[in-house]
Amino acid sequence: MTTTFKKHWSDYKYNDNMLQDALIKHVMDLMPYRMSDEGEVLEVIMNIKESDEQSWISAWSNMAAHLQNRAHHFEKDGKKISASSSYLRASTYWRVALMYFGDWEDPRMKDYSQRSQDCYDRSLELSGYPGEAIKIPYENTYLPGHFYRSPYVKDEKAPLLIVVPGRDTWADDTIWVTDAAIKRGINALTFDGPGQGMALRLQNLKFRPDFENVLGPVIDFAQGLDEVDDNRIGAMGMSFGGFLVPRAVAFDNRLKFIISDPGNMNWGGMIAGRLEKALKMPAIIRPKMIDFVLKDYEWKHGATDKTIINELQKYNNTDIVDNIKTKTLVLDGSAEVTHGAAKKFYDALSCPKDYMLFDENSTAQQHTQMGGYATGTEYIMNWIEDNI
Template identity: 35%
Template sequence: MQDKEYSRREALRGAGMSGVGMALAMGASMPGLPVHAAGGEGAGKQWFELELMPDPILNQVLLFYLGAAWQKMSDIGECLETASRVDGADPYSWSREWQTTARRLVRTAGESRKGGHPISAGEADMRAANYFIAALHRHPDPWAHEVAALTREAEQAYRRALQDLPLGAEPVAIPYETTKLPGYFFAAPRKKRERAPLVIAFNGRDAWAEQCKYIAEAANARGMHCLIFDGPGQGKVIRLQGLPFRPDWENVVRPVVDFAVRMPGVDPNRIALMGLSMGGALAPRAAAFEHRLKLCIANPGVLNWRDVIRRFFEEALGSDMLALAERNPAAFDRRMKDVMANTPLIAWGVTDSMWKHGVRTPSALIADMNRYRAEDVVDRIRCRTLVMDGEMDEFSQARALFEKLRCPKDFILFTREETAMLHNQVGALAVSTQRSFDWIEAHI
C-alpha cells in the first residue's frame, strides 16, 4: 500500500506538471494515467508512457483508444496513424484528424455493404463510431454546432454496425423524467421463456455507453443480458439533450431498473449494476437506495468524488485557492481566469467540466462538486458489492469505500504485474473482464 500511495503522489509532482494533474481530474478522468510513474532514480520509461502526443493528457486518451482494439472498436495502425497527423499547435487538430479517419471508415463500410459483405461493413462502422467519439473526447468547444452533428454520426455508425454484426443488440430508449435516456440492450442467447441475469453498465465523465461493448459481449458470452446506457452529463445525453450530471444517481438508475425488469427474458432477481470511472462513485450511491440490485461493481471504488477533485485542485493550485473559492467566489473566478489564460490544458479541462455539470463559472463548479459525496449513505447498500482498485489508479478511493460498506463485499486489486494497474485497467481490458466477470458469475 505504501508503494501505491507513493506512486499517486509522485504522479502529480515534478517540474511544472501539477497543472496537468488538475486537467486530468477535471477533464480527462476516464483514461486517468499518472503523468509520471513511480520508480527508482533513473527508472526507465514505463510501457504506458507513449510520448506520441503534444501533451500528456492526449497521450493517455490515445492509449485508451489503442486499448479499444481488444473489443474491435479500434485498430492499432489506424490510431497511431491518426495520432501522427495531430498538430499540437492547433487545438482543433485532434478532433479534425479523428473525423477524417472515421469518415474514411464510413466509406469503407458502405463499399463493403454494397458488395454484400455485412460483417466487414459492421466492423468498419464500429470503429468509425468510436473514432467519432474520439473526435469529441478533446473537442475545444463543447457548445460548437458540429458537436451535435458528430454525436449523431457516431450514433448512426454504431447502429449500422449493430444491424450488420451478429451481436444480438438493439437500441433502446429508457423513460426518464420528461425525456428518455439512450441505451443498448444486448440479449443473451437463451431458450424460450427462460430468464437470464442482467448486467447494467455505465461509464463516467468521458466514455460513452457505446464503449461498454466489451462488457456487453462478456456478459452475453456467460449467458447474461446486458443493458448499457448514457445518463445525464454523459455521451449523447449531454451533447444532444443538454442534461448535466446530477449527484443523486439513484434517480437515474431507478427508471433504468424499472425499464430493465420489463424486458423479455430478464430475471428481475439477478441484476448487477456496474459503474466505471466516475461511475465508480455513482454506482454505490445508486445502490444505497435501489434495493432491487443483487450485485454492485464499482470500478474503481470511490467514496467521495468531491474529494478526488479537491485533491487535484490542491496539488495544482494550493489549498489557499480552494479556500478562496469558498470565501470569495468572484475573486476565485478572476484568479482562475488568469490560470486558464496561461494554461490551455487547464482551460480545456475546467471548461469541459463546467459544461458537463451545467455551471458557468469555476467557483460554481467547485460548489457543485461538493454534492458528489456518498460517505453518509453507502452503509445503506444491501447487495453484495465488488470494489475494484488499481495500484496506480489516480481516482480510486477503493479502500475508503470498502471500509465503509456494511453489506457483503469483496475487493480486487489490479497490479503492475498483470499490466492492469491503471485507471479502469486501460490497456488491459482482457484482465479486467476476466477478473470482474469471474466474480459476477460466482455471485449472480
C-alpha cells in the same frame, strides 16, 4: 507467480497531455473488439499536436469520415460484413473526436454524435451482433442505450449486467464489459445518463448528484424486459460511474450486486480540490489541458467558474455509505490516478463486500483496467459468475 519486469507499460506515454494519453490507450485497447485498428489509430496519433483541440478533432473525424464512406460503398456493393466492420470503427473515431472537444455550441458536436450513433447501430444491424438500440423512459425524455441478448442463455430468463459509463467515455465504449458478459450467458444493458455521451450532446442533460433518480428508471426498464430475471440484476459503474452507482443503491436496494470501478467515496471533493488550484491561476497562464478540463467540468455539470466547486462538492457519499446494503465489489489498480481512494471506500463499507486490486503483474493496473481490458474481464466476470 510474479513477473521479473523492471519497467511497466503504464509508465509509457503517447502524449504528455494526461487526458489525451488516456483516451489513446483506451482506443488502442478496443482493438480486440473490432472497434479500432492499430494502423488507423497510429495514423491519427501522427497528426495530433499535443493539447491542441482542433488537431485532435480533425485527425479523429477525418479517419471516421474515411471509414464511414468506405462502409457506405461496401454496403452498396452488398458486402455486409465488411461494411459492418468499417461502420463499427468509424463510430469509435467519431466519438473519440468529441472526447477532447470543448465548444459545445459548435454544430460538429451534434453532427459527430449522430454519426457515431448511426454508424454503431448500422454495424449491429449488418453484422447480426445480438444488440439493439433502446430508449429508457426518464422523466420527460429518455436515456439512449443498448440491450445485448446473450446467445448462450440456457433458460427463458437470464441475469442482467447494467453497465454505467464514466465522465469522458460513452456507453458504447464499454463493449469490453458487455461482450464478456453475453459470452457467459449474462444479458447486458448500457446507457448514456445525464452528463454522458449522447444524453449530454444531443439532449443537453447534465450530471446530477442524486443518481438514484437516474439508475432507478433504468432498473424499472430492465425489469420490464422479458429476457431478464428480475432477481439477478447487477450493475457495474466505470470511472465516475463507479462513484455514481454506490450512491444509487444507498437509496434503491433492488440490485443483487454492484461493482465500483474504481471505488471512490468522495469523488467530488477530490476533483474540487484540484480545480480550486486551477481557478487560482490566471487564465492567461493556465496550461491548455487544465483550461480544457475546467471548461469540460463546467459544461457537463451545468456550472460556471463561480459555481463549479460547490456543485462538485455535492458528489460525496461519505454520509450515506452506511446505507449501502447491496453486495459490492470494489476494484482498484496500483497505477490508479485516484491512489488510495478505492481502499478507503472499501474499508468504509459495512455491506457484504470484496476488494480486487490489479497490480503491475496483471498489466491491468491503470484506471478502469485501461490497456488491460482482456485481463480485467477475466477476473471481473469470474466474480460476477460466482455472485449472480
